[in-house]
Every structure is written in structure tokens, then in C-alpha cells.
Amino acid sequence: MTSQSGAHAAVHSVAHAAVQAARRETPQNMPKKLYQMSIEERLSHLVSNDVLSRDAADAYLASVVDDSTSRMSENVIGELVSPIGIVESIEVNGERCTVPMTTEEPSVVAAANHGAKMAVSGFIATSHRDGIYGQILLDAPRTGMKPSDFNWQQLNDVIPDLIRLVTQRFDNLSKRGGGLVSIETHEHGMSCDMLIKVNTAQAMGANIVNSILECLVQEIERVLPGLNAIMAIVSNYPSQLVDVESRIPFAQLAKTESAGRSIARNIDRIAHFAEHNAYRAVTNNKGIMNGVDAVIAACGNDTRAVEAACHQLAALSGQYLPLSHWRANEDSQELVGTMTLALPIGAVGGAIASRPAIRRNMELMRKPDVRRLSELVASVGLANNLAALHALAGEGIQHGHMRLQAVQTAVAVGANDEEIAQLTARMVARSDYSQSWAADELKRLRDAPDAQ
Numbered sequence: 001m002t003s004q005s006g007a008h009a010a011v012h013s014v015a016h017a018a019v020q021a022a023r024r025e026t027p028q029n030m031p032k033k034l035y036q037m038s039i040e041e042r043l044s045h046l047v048s049n050d051v052l053s054r055d056a057a058d059a060y061l062a063s064v065v066d067d068s069t070s071r072m073s074e075n076v077i078g079e080l081v082s083p084i085g086i087v088e089s090i091e092v093n094g095e096r097c098t099v100p101m102t103t104e105e106p107s108v109v110a111a112a113n114h115g116a117k118m119a120v121s122g123f124i125a126t127s128h129r130d131g132i133y134g135q136i137l138l139d140a141p142r143t144g145m146k147p148s149d150f151n152w153q154q155l156n157d158v159i160p161d162l163i164r165l166v167t168q169r170f171d172n173l174s175k176r177g178g179g180l181v182s183i184e185t186h187e188h189g190m191s192c193d194m195l196i197k198v199n200t201a202q203a204m205g206a207n208i209v210n211s212i213l214e215c216l217v218q219e220i221e222r223v224l225p226g227l228n229a230i231m232a233i234v235s236n237y238p239s240q241l242v243d244v245e246s247r248i249p250f251a252q253l254a255k256t257e258s259a260g261r262s263i264a265r266n267i268d269r270i271a272h273f274a275e276h277n278a279y280r281a282v283t284n285n286k287g288i289m290n291g292v293d294a295v296i297a298a299c300g301n302d303t304r305a306v307e308a309a310c311h312q313l314a315a316l317s318g319q320y321l322p323l324s325h326w327r328a329n330e331d332s333q334e335l336v337g338t339m340t341l342a343l344p345i346g347a348v349g350g351a352i353a354s355r356p357a358i359r360r361n362m363e364l365m366r367k368p369d370v371r372r373l374s375e376l377v378a379s380v381g382l383a384n385n386l387a388a389l390h391a392l393a394g395e396g397i398q399h400g401h402m403r404l405q406a407v408q409t410a411v412a413v414g415a416n417d418e419e420i421a422q423l424t425a426r427m428v429a430r431s432d433y434s435q436s437w438a439a440d441e442l443k444r445l446r447d448a449p450d451a452q
Contacts, residue, residue: 034075039064042077068354084298084361085109091122092379097368099376100361101294106407108290108384111391115383118252118390123382125244125375129199131181132344133235134209136194136217141226152187155194158223159183165219166212173208176201180212191230197239202370204301204346209234236305238313238342242378246386248335250328253390257333264328264335266393271326278320284385285314285323291384292341295377300351300358302344309342324385339382343374406433413439419446 034042043057052060060078070076087099087109101109140150166180173179178201186193196216198209213232221227253260274280289310293303314323324339347370351358362368368376406427410420413435419442426441427433 039070039076039078042075046077066355072351072354082297084357085294086364087112087116087380087383090116090376090379090383091119092125092375094122097365097376099295099380100298100364101291101380102298103290103294105290107405108294111384111387112291112294112380114390115385115387116380118248118386119246119383120249120252121247123244123246123375123379125242125378127343127371127374128241128243129371129374130239131197131199132205132209132239133237134196134198134213135231135233135235136196136213136220136229137231138192138194138220139228139230140190140192141228142190150190152185152192154224155192155220155227156185158220159185161223162216162219166215169215170208170212173198173201178203178205195235200346202347203349204305204344206234206302206305206344236308236312236344238309238316240342240344240374241313242341242343242374243338244341244375244378244382245336245338246379246382247329247332248337248386250333250335253335254394261328261333263390263393267326267335267389268328270389270393271322271324274322275325281314281320281322284388285311287388288323288339288341288381288385292343292377292381295380296345298358298361299345299347299373299377300355300361301346305344306342309344313340313342324382326389337382337386339378339385341378341381343377345374345377346370347373409433409435409438410442413442415442 032041034045037045040061043052043061046052047054047057063078063081064070065079065081069079082102082104085101085103085106087101089096090099090112091097099112101112103109138155140152162183163180167174170179178199181197181199184195186195194216196209196213198205198212200208210233213234217229217232221229248264250260250264251257253263270280271284274284289307292306292310296303296306310323314321323341324337326335326337328334329336346352347362347368352362353359365373365376406424407420409427410423413423415423422445423438423442426445427438430437432438
């Protein structure tokens with residue numbers, strides 16, 4: 001069986017390569033399709049079809065600074081550069097680390113740093129990486145058969161053989177500490193869904209899971225003729241969970257212990273409210289994901305997969321709930337925060353291997369393995385949540401946020417480095433952050449006699 005399976009895989013690989021080559025080749029007498037063009041050709045195409053002006057096309061082309069950009073996505077016409085900020089120092093499991101964050105929102109980075117500083121005892125995090133899921137949906141033979149005529153036990157009987165085949169075929173995954181963990185079957189009359197769990201080792205693993213599923217489908221259809229696979233795909237169901245906790249003394253939340261106690265009690269009340277109110281819960285979780293997504297993006301991982309898993313985790317009970325929980329412990333005089341996140345991420349492969357900026361970000365964190373990376377991500381998420389709740393329970397969420405927004409507004413209306421500080425101070429004093437007022441105020445600033 002092994003040699004036949006290997007031959008089949010080789011034929012499949014050759015066929016796949018041939019299809020890809022054919023897809024990229026175009027006869028000389030036929031126009032190229034958009035995905036076959038170079039970046040320059042795509043931009044010229046858009047200009048000739050009055051989609052872009054020539055100036056806009058030139059600006060898009062000038063934005064491309066990495067030769068590999070055109071291979072990162074489809075129909076590429078330019079690059080969108082995002083800033084990399086840092087959490088200067090966050091303590092996780094007794095070890096301090098600098099963590100990169102990729103986001104255009106300055107308040108997200110500021111909040112992560114503020115939360116990390118308030119958490120003077122650091123964060124305790126534990127990663128539970130036991131695998132991610134894949135699904136196969138099978139239909140039984142239907143010709144002349146009733147549901148009672150097919151016995152799905154035939155499928156269950158070959159599961160040990162399927163596990164052995166995958167272990168042999170994907171031995172490199174086993175060598176890295178991963179592999180097929182389990183196969184479950186769930187019968188629904190003439191259909192059956194298979195739930196497959198795979199330990200993906202240091203990788204996020206969506207591609208390897210999909211490859212394993214395809215291998216299983218081919219073998220199932222070979223040994224059980226008539227079964228028809230309707231679907232085989234990785235699932236983003238919550239897995240790779242991380243627990244994180246932080247305990248903050250009341251005195252750390254304000255200038256005095258009594259004021260800190262008041263803020264802690266307000267945070268406790270806000271947290272309780274979120275547990276019974278979905279409007280608040282979803283906003284609470286968005287604040288957590290502000291920090292989580294920024295670190296994940298900086299590390300070249302899939303923010304969409306993490307968002308999907310975390311929001312499903314929040315809704316597992318049938319009610320959408322906050323991912324974090326905060327309590328004011330009057331006995332220990334501490335605010336205690338706990339959280340569980342689903343973080344299907346990797347520390348190797350994908351963009352981490354192909355993009356120098358991502359590799360530098362990993363080096364900034366001292367090249368963490370996937371468990372350590374998951375614990376850092378979850379801790380930053382809880383730090384962001386702490387900072388947001390601290391602001392909400394104290395001076396209000398807008399005070400600090402709009403101070404940072406004022407800088408962006410000043411830049412947007414054309415203020416130079418010297419003018420930004422002055423214009424920002426005037427916006428804050430007036431509590432007016434509109435671009436129209438900022439533009440008028442910048443003109444008044446420049447027209448002032450002492451500005452000459």
C-alpha cells in the first residue's frame with residue numbers, strides 16, 4: 001500500500017505542477033489575464049481602462065519596495081505599509097519581553113504599554129496546544145439503497161488503517177512533534193461527518209491539515225467504493241487554547257489606594273455587566289482583539305482565523321460572552337483578571353519564513369516557540385483589555401484616545417513636526433478634533449505674527 005500511495009502522491013504532485021504551469025502560460029495570440037500580468041502591466045491596464053490616473057498608477061508602483069510583493073497575493077498593484085510599534089516591556093511567566101504590534105491605531109499600542117505597566121506582577125499564561133480540527137463530509141452510496149442499508153461501521157473499522165497511513169505519509173510532521181491525534185465519526189443517516197484533530201507542532205497548520213484530509217479522502221474512496229466525499233476542509237473551531245491571568249494591586253490603579261479601590265470596583269461592575277449584556281460583551285472582546293490582532297499581524301499569522309475562533313469561543317454557551325473576566329478581590333486588595341483565548345497560530349512557516357520584516361519581529365521577541373508566542377499574544381490582549389477598562393472606569397475612554405487621535409488629525413491637515421505639538425495642544429484644549437477646525441486652526445497658527 002505504501003509504494004502505491006507514494007506513486008499516487010507523485011502523480012498528483014506532477015499533475016498539480018502541470019496545471020499551475022498551464023495556468024500561468026498564455027499563447028502569444030491571446031491577451032494576458034490580470035493575474036498573469038506583472039505589477040507594471042496591471043497598472044497600465046487599469047490606466048488604459050480609465051480605472052486609475054497615470055499619477056495614481058505611478059504612486060502605486062512607487063509604493064512597491066519588496067520584489068517578492070507580487071508573489072504574496074493575487075492581482076497585486078502596490079504595497080500598503082503599516083507601522084510597527086512595540087510593547088516595550090511585558091512580563092509573562094516571570095520573563096520580560098519586548099513585543100511588536102502592527103496597527104495604524106496609536107491608542108492600541110499605548111493601551112498595551114499602559115496595561116503592561118499596571119500589571120506589576122506580570123501575567124501568568126499557559127498554552128494548551130493539542131491540535132486543530134479538520135472535517136470530511138461523506139455521503140453513502142444512494143443507488144437503490146435506504147438509509148438502513150448502509151452500515152457506517154465499515155468506515156469505523158478502517159480508521160486504524162487510516163491513522164497508520166497518515167502517520168507514514170506525513171512522517172516529517174511526526175518528527176517535528178506533531179501528527180494525527182484523533183478521528184471521530186458522526187452518522188446522519190446516509191451521510192457522515194468526520195472530525196479529525198491534528199497536532200501541527202510549531203506551525204499554524206491549516207495547509208498541512210488540508211493535505212491530510214485530501215489523503216484520507218483518497219484512501220476512504222479507494223477502500224470503501226461508493227462513498228462520496230462532499231467536503232474536506234480545515235475548521236476554525238476554537239482550539240489551541242491559552243489561559244492568562246493577572247493580579248493588580250488596588251494601589252497600582254490610581255495615585256491612592258482608595259481611588260484605586262474605587263476603580264477596581266467599577267471595573268468589576270463593568271465586567272459583570274458584560275456577562276449579561278451582549279452589546280457590552282462584543283465591545284469588550286473587540287478591545288482584547290485590538291491587541292491580539294496587532295501582535296499576530298506583526299508575527300505573520302492569520303488574524304482572520306484567530307478572530308473567527310475567539311468569537312466562536314465567546315459564543316460556545318449559546319450566549320455571546322466576554323472573553324475576559326475581572327473581579328475586585330477585597331481580601332487581597334487586588335483586581336484579578338482572567339481570560340481564555342483560542343490562538344491557532346504558528347512560529348514557523350508562511351510569512352515568517354518569506355518576509356524579512358516578520359523574521360525581525362520574531363527576533364525582537366527572542367525567537368519564541370509557538371507556546372511562548374501564544375502566551376505573549378494572550379498577555380498583550382489582556383493588557384489592552386485592562387487599559388481600556390481602567391480608562392472606562394476612571395477618566396473615560398475618549399480622554400486618552402482623542403489625545404492620540406489629535407496627532408493623526410494634525411498630520412492629516414498637513415502640519416509639520418514643529419506644528420503638530422502646538423496644533424494638538426489646541427485641539428485638546430478645545431476638545432475639537434475635527435479636520436475642518438484643525439485645518440482652520442493650522443492656517444491661523446501659520447498666519448500669526450510670531451510664526452514668521
